[in-house]
Amino acid sequence: MTLTVQFYTMLAMIGMGSLFGAALDTYNRFLNRPKRKRWLVFLNDILFWILQALFIFYILFIVNFGEIRFYIFIALLCGFAAYQAVLKYLYLRFLEAIIQFFISLYNFIVKMFNNLIFSPIKWLILLLLSFLIGIGKVILSILLFSWKVTKWILKVFFTPLIWVTNGIWSILPKSITKNVEKLYNKIAGISSLYIKKVNKFVTKLFNKKEK
Known part of the structure; x- marks a missing residue:
């Protein structure tokens, strides 16, 4: 070295x-x-x-x-x-x-x-959410108002029909009203019978699957 x-x-x-x-x-x-x-x-x-x-x-x-x-x-x-x-x-x-x-x-x-980036984006998102919530509230208010108006219109339309139907029903002879009631009771009894049969059939199927 x-x-x-x-x-x-x-x-x-x-x-x-x-x-x-x-x-x-x-x-x-x-x-x-x-x-x-x-x-x-x-x-x-x-x-x-x-x-x-x-x-x-x-x-x-x-x-x-x-x-x-x-x-x-x-x-x-x-x-x-x-x-x-x-x-x-x-x-x-x-x-x-x-x-x-x-x-x-x-x-x-x-x-x-x-x-410059995070705060503007955060406030923009909050503003957008507030705008969407406001629009949702307005739409919900409009729907509720429309539903109330529709109920009122239906009530105004069907109330006279109900009155007329009740008046006609009260004028009809008792023989006709009795026959109609009997027919209604028969239809109700038949429908209830079929409903019971369907319920029994469904319960039997579920019991077989469980076994």
């Missing part, structure tokens, strides 16, 4: 140490450990360390084809220490500003969606 490659390796590992410190702070900021379950925190920690190790080795492979030397770990520690001493406060403020920016942007988009 030439001195140039070693120098580039040292610079890359110092940068990776600082980048690892920033990634660790970002990970802790979004993980919110006190509110997470322990097993979930454990799995996230394992995945985080594996990804960081793979990323560092990938950068090392690009710089010096993956040759591991003792000074590489020292460079990583130096980069991490430099981040903790100099860059951590600035980075955390920058990270918090970025998070607040995206939160504000999300709230703005939600408000715009509610004001």
